[in-house]
Amino acid sequence: MSKTIIISNRLPLQLEINNNSITAIPSVGGLATGMKSVHSGSDSIWVGWSGLTDENLDSKSEILVKNALKKHQCVGVSLTEAEVDGFYYGFSNNALWPLFHYFMEYTSFEKETWETYQSVNQKFADVVIDNLEEGDSIWVHDYQLLLLPEMIRKKKPDVTIGFFLHIPFPSYEVFRTIPCREALLKGMLGADLIGFHTYDYERHFLSSTQRILGHEINFNNVHFDNRIVKVDSFPMGIDYDKFHDAAQHHNDKEKKEKTEIQQEIDKHLTGGNKAKLILSIDRLDYTKGIANRLRAFEYFLDKYPQFKGKARLVMLAVPSRSDVPQYQILKNEIDQLVGRINGKFAEVSWTPIWYFYRSMPFENLIDLYTSSEVALLTPIRDGMNLVAKEYIASRVDKKGVLILSEMTGASKEMSEALIINPNNFEEIADTIKMALEMPEEEQIKRNTALQKRLKRYNVEKWANDFMEALEGTQATLKKFSLK
Ligand code: ADP
């Protein structure tokens, strides 16, 4: 029976090895959480890196790893420490990630990491081909594997390949600065269908393809070498029911069933101490605008002192890519900012910022989504931002206000949120005030519209739309006898 092979660098679970035993922890990040719902319950297999390096493993633990992955229908691509350094920390996260998010000053192009990126993409291609059977479709994900579609196509010219980019595709003027620009575009064009979250990213890709490779573009089809590659936008949704049902269940819980965090929150939400919660959740990443958010919150407390003791920022930052220098610098900056702002405003009964630097189980995320009157998400650039969608899906009573950066893909579909420019502190401060004072009827009106859309365009619909469009490319090719 034919199957779909999903391929991404990060698998839905990360393995850790302690005293010869393997533990699996869920991966954080939109790609993993979103695709997990698509993968589970289907007969697809998922090829990716387990998070361990060859140096961590001996022949015995290798078998344990293989079995642990197999239980989740996953197949591992084994990487050495040097490969992880060059491919993951190096080229993927020190060149492509900053460049595609318009952080050109953080972008460093190095010949060695580019070479490792190519050889690791080839390693992924070899594993995929080993697992490929007649009739299978291939779905490649994200910037770590831009070369993979072409590498697979070279060995298997007739296989159906889809590619989806989970981050922005930058404008031509930015993309053209990367030395290996032709190779990256050609790599992606090995696919039959290339998907982006928004129409703007799609447009940027088509313009780069036309100007750099000189290929003919006909509507959203790229024509070259007797092939047609379709390019389209598919805004990724979330597993709406999972968040909505978990929030409903959370609200129905008896006191004794509540998590420690929830009990702590409840304590602060009762009596004279009641401070409204403003939530922020992200991986600790410079693209997320966390430092701006803190400065804007400080400015808000200075500008509107009547909210001292009445509002609190709950900031959850998940450790991410901590071997990349920019992430270490950011961590220090945030630690200092939180310390300074708390030192400046704290009172005996009120601290303005609760800061957690860790990953949290799903249950705690739901605690935070359901307990916060406002969500403040201020990325400088973000391909989509699923947290915005998860917050709205978790608001079972339809109350709560979402403040969302206009630089996120999600803002294109969530116009009922309060949309801000993450660089405009004045606007953010005024919008926080507006959110805290918004009448309940207005909150309900906005969230009703948002929830309806998110429920309809959920992650399942997103995956189905993509796969249908991918099948459609085969029908078109057969019609024009191009394959
Ligand atoms: P990105 O993919 O850039 O990390 P998204 O907002 O699209 O950003 O996705 C983040 C995902 O990671 C969400 O699905 C969210 O639920 C999950 N997540 C974020 N913070 C945490 C955390 N502290 N613990 C567990 N999961 C988290």
Ligand code: G6P
């Ligand atoms: C974003 C990227 C994903 C990545 C995730 C977490 O969502 O689009 O490809 O997996 O961040 O980052 P990490 O580097 O930990 O995989």
